[in-house]
Amino acid sequence: MSIKFKNVSYIYSPETPMAKKGLDNVSFELKDGSFNAIIGHTGSGKSTLMQHFNALIKPATGKIEIAGTTITPETTNKNLKDLRRHVSLVFQFPETQLFENTVLDDIAFGPKNFGYDNEKALESARYWLKKVGLSEEIGKRSPFELSGGQMRRVAIAGVMAYEPDILCLDEPAAGLDPEARKQMMALFSDYQKDGHTVILVTHNMDDVAKYADNVLVMEQGKLIKQDTPTEIFKNRKWLQEHHLEEPKASLFAAKLTNYKFTKMPLNINSLVKEIEDNLK
């Protein structure tokens, strides 16, 4: 039950002078239980692509197979609940979606919509509140009394609380301080290890290198490359041509001109190890 995109295209404001291709003939396949990263510039089509995963946007042409549902240009807005229960999206700055009286009620909103009874929804909300690192006491408070970082956690708990098989996240750690960022990423990594598929839209190449096992590179609505992080970050010239950043570790390694690396280091630990091997 993998995710398949077949020749998917999408056009913004069709039939107007401002018509613009959002996606241009995109085809790929993602494995179940994988951790995928989508990278590319602002405006490259990353967010457009992401909104196709749960049919918030329908393709203009092409076909998407995901979580047992087939999405085509003819798909209507009816009966998408089942799809959205299995495939969920977390938008950038998701704390703006909070609205309930209490934190716990807000987390339980999704589960209730997807058919959990009241008791079970709240139970799940309590569980995920703890999972995102917030205390039980916070559950009773109004979400609008919390700090920005706490609100972010609540919003993310609200999506994880119905345990979608496929979790898509758009820059979930943007604006968080480093410690919170680390915790957040670890949470998604654990979620993937528990057997779910994670799709991460991000600019942070260190996160890509550290967590992803598959990378999609978007440019002007086209998918220009799909590969493992090791392969993607191997070709420095190609990255520069496409104005993509590199992980800090490989950038540092490149500056050590008289060192020989058996493998391009993508994180600090392998970088340090390679340096030490060279110095031995």
Place this chain on the structure above:
Amino acid sequence: LIGRYVAGDSIVYRMDPRGKLLATILFILFVFLANNPISYIIVTIFSLAAVAATKLKPKIFWDGVKPLIWLILFTSFLQLFFTVGGTVYWRWTIFALSSYGITNAIFIFIRFTVIILISTVMTVTTKPLEIADAIEWLLKPLKLIRIPVDKIALVMSIALRFVPTLFDETFKIMNAQRSRGADFNNGGLVTRAKAITPLLVPLFINSLETAIDLSTAMESRGYRGDKGRTKFRVLKWSNVDFINLFYFVLLLGLLLVFRTH
């Protein structure tokens, strides 16, 4: 993106928005004067000439009329049966089809159409921002009766500035809640009424935060009310504007001459 403005270049585009707004408002008032076939023909010719002067494709104006065409036709049709006078062709209880009814229905149809055409000329050839400037200028005399025109202008410019931003925000929040299983299109009336809250509360909170941020930014950029402020954007009257106003004086004159007294 949002709004009806269409980029173009013609004499109408070069007119001062104040002149255009004034003309639009006057035109609507002048139409009240039309009351016989000749005056309605004059009004129609004037508005078609204004449309032609924009040098835009007729489709743009058709798009302005289209959404309302059924309403216009239906209303004109109903009107057929409510006017009594002249030759009566058919009668049933309070309903009657008469020659007066027919002319009346045609007059109403024309009124509807010319008013929409003229306001479309205004909105497709003038940027919303310019219209707002023109409105502010028109409101100025209200200062004499101590209405806070400068504050109204501030509110107006902020509203105009934030319509596109909030529009995007609305869609973003809608999509986020849809992802969480909210349903805006299904269920009974109460369910749908209730479904507004997950959209509205975030929008409201967002508005509060924007207001705090924006007012802080304005103050730190030295904003302290309208006193002693200068203006970067200035409007200028030119010859076309006098021609424009003359055109409408001419319309007034013709209507006064040719309407039935």
Place this chain on the structure above:
Amino acid sequence: KVELRDLVLLGIIVAMKIILSRFTVGTIIVHVSLGFIGSVMLGYLFGPVWGSIGGGISDLVSSALFGNQGGFFLGFTLSAMIGPFIYGLVFYQKPVKIWRIILATLLVTVVVNIGLNTLWVHLLYGMDFRVVLIQRIPKEAITPWLEMIISYFVLNAISRVKIKR
């Protein structure tokens, strides 16, 4: 200091009203434009005076953006002011109560939607008053009830939001 923030918020709520009026809720048979929520919020948050100013501005700005059905006819601007004025009289700085919602909604329906707006259409297009009424009555007999339900949820929701910072 507070004044600037309030004016800015007024501008943003006006923008919100303009956007809401582009959306409708309901089924094919009964549906209502959400613009009225903007009027409710203007009245509730800013009271009758500034609420009605906001309502008037929303009409002018949306005319500037989209052009209005009635063209630039000041009668409709006046209608757009009276709505928030009534909501402001009934809701401003008062606890949310069901009877207030019923009262305000019925007043707005009768005075503005049925009364004034019918009058403007009659004047502007020279139509028979009865013709306009016949067209309006069926809709105005149903939508207020839906508006009341929505107003109830909305007012309850925004009244519990405390402004932080």
Place this chain on the structure above:
Amino acid sequence: MANDNIIKIKNVSFFYPESDAPAIDNISFNVKRGSWTSIIGHNGSGKSTIIRLINGLLVPDESGSPLIEVDGIKLTDDTVWEVRNRVGIVFQNPDNQFVGATVADDVAFGLENRGIPHSEMVKIVPEAIKAVGMSEYANSEPANLSGGQKQRVAIAGILAIKPKIIVLDEATSMLDPEGRNQILSIVQDMKDKYDLTVISITHDIDEANMADQVLVMNDGKLITQGSTKTVFSQVSLLKSIGLDVPFFEQIKEKLQQDAIKLPDNLDSEKELINYLCQLNSKM
């Protein structure tokens, strides 16, 4: 010159009305004219509050007789507008500080507020827009601009009023890396060109590393301050309050843990790389 501190802060505390703990707890520091100061600390540590105190948007607690002095002017109710003439702030959210209907209008906003005559504005505005590389967008509306472009406009709006101090209040935190780099390089250029003093509030460690002086905040207190070298070498202290350290400091730490001896004076990434390259060629 003895009095070359453009900002002097002494014994400043601040409570938000509804909270019980101080947002700012008895802080004193100075900022040198023409320098770049970074203030770091996790969310809610009081970083942004300091800025709002410096330009009089907030008023410090009376107790402890606080002093805030900007460019030789003691901040009081009477001088607050003079102080604001000298301090330009770029805030976090690009959308929420864009006041004008178009780029040019927004850049002119500060000038309009100061009653600058129209004939002068039409000269200043295009210049300021050009300085941030936005000339081709002069008549664009904010809805058609990216976050990074909006922040460039914000900088242009500040340059137009010729301030002495430019503050980046997490100005890059909502931008993508490209936008962030553009903003930082523009600010660096402007600083050199107009001899500006820069204060950047950030939790981007690379941005903080551009500074001459770093202030570290935690729970409203100033817990350490000094050059990037002195501050970022306190790796364990920074980590304990949830902050990052520059990448090369992390590498240094790990190499040292693995018993590789490094000299004390490796204060930048460049020096570390040079040293490591030498070390490798010796063997």
